[in-house]
Amino acid sequence: MTTLLGPRSLDLRNRKSGKLTAIRPLGSRDKHTLWFCRCVCGGSKEVPSHHITQRRVRSCGCANGILRRAEHTPAPIRGARWIPLGHGRFALVDTQDYKRVAPFRWCASKGRTTFYARSSVRGCQIRLHTFITGQKSIDHWDGNGLNNRRKNLRQATAFQNRANSAKHRDNTSGFKGVRQMRARWAARIHVHGRAIHLGTYDTASAAAHAYDRAAARYFGQYARLNPRVQDGR
Numbered sequence: 001m002t003t004l005l006g007p008r009s010l011d012l013r014n015r016k017s018g019k020l021t022a023i024r025p026l027g028s029r030d031k032h033t034l035w036f037c038r039c040v041c042g043g044s045k046e047v048p049s050h051h052i053t054q055r056r057v058r059s060c061g062c063a064n065g066i067l068r069r070a071e072h073t074p075a076p077i078r079g080a081r082w083i084p085l086g087h088g089r090f091a092l093v094d095t096q097d098y099k100r101v102a103p104f105r106w107c108a109s110k111g112r113t114t115f116y117a118r119s120s121v122r123g124c125q126i127r128l129h130t131f132i133t134g135q136k137s138i139d140h141w142d143g144n145g146l147n148n149r150r151k152n153l154r155q156a157t158a159f160q161n162r163a164n165s166a167k168h169r170d171n172t173s174g175f176k177g178v179r180q181m182r183a184r185w186a187a188r189i190h191v192h193g194r195a196i197h198l199g200t201y202d203t204a205s206a207a208a209h210a211y212d213r214a215a216a217r218y219f220g221q222y223a224r225l226n227p228r229v230q231d232g233r
Contacts, residue, residue, distance in 0.1 A: 012049060018058030018227065020045060044074065058227060080149055083117065083128070091117035091146045097132050104131075108146070113166040116145040129153055139164050143224060156222065159192060163219035173204050175226045177211030180204075187211045191218050
């Protein structure tokens with residue numbers, strides 16, 4: 001990287017792409033300006049300019065339920081504190097809970113679609129959201145198991161928790177509830193252990209729309225919709 005912002009480079013300061021906001025240019029890479037972007041969750045990400053203008057990047061990683069690793073403690077957030085988990089990961093808690101949480105050593109625990117923070121408290125393994133709320137059956141509104149601010153936690157059944165989970169890591173369509181079937185795209189939703197076929201479509205986005213409509217009907221406020229479909233993409 002040799003220059004920060006060339007004469008032909010677009011000034012993308014404050015340009016938004018999903019949860020990311022471009023803050024400052026870092027230099028050039030592969031003929032594109034690299035931008036430092038801040039995420040609404042408090043994390044950050046270095047993003048090439050064309051990924052911002054084309055909205056190809058949606059978050060620092062938290063939108064997939066995984067808080068990105070950071071070399072240093074993320075930027076402070078008013079009313080909240082970061083809890084180091086080791087290996088460059090951090091959990092977020094309210095300031096009011098920090099004094100209770102801080103004395104214990106917390107680490108990242110990998111779930112099916114996200115990471116959680118866990119520790120050994122009085123000889124028992126416990127997840128951070130359970131430690132804070134005293135309840136085991138807890139759902140994270142934003143799908144990020146490391147965001148343990150009280151406004152992000154709500155009681156939920158196992159069924160509701162699964163409804164709000166992110167797409168699986170082996171998903172190749174880019175959309176939750178969508179898989180490729182030969183030259184078309186199939187939409188499917190699971191309700192109480194039963195798979196419901198929602199039809200096949202010419203495009204993945206059309207199949208994603210079908211999944212979102214069904215998810216809203218079956219899961220209500222616990223439905224995890226496809227963000228790119230919500231944005232009209």
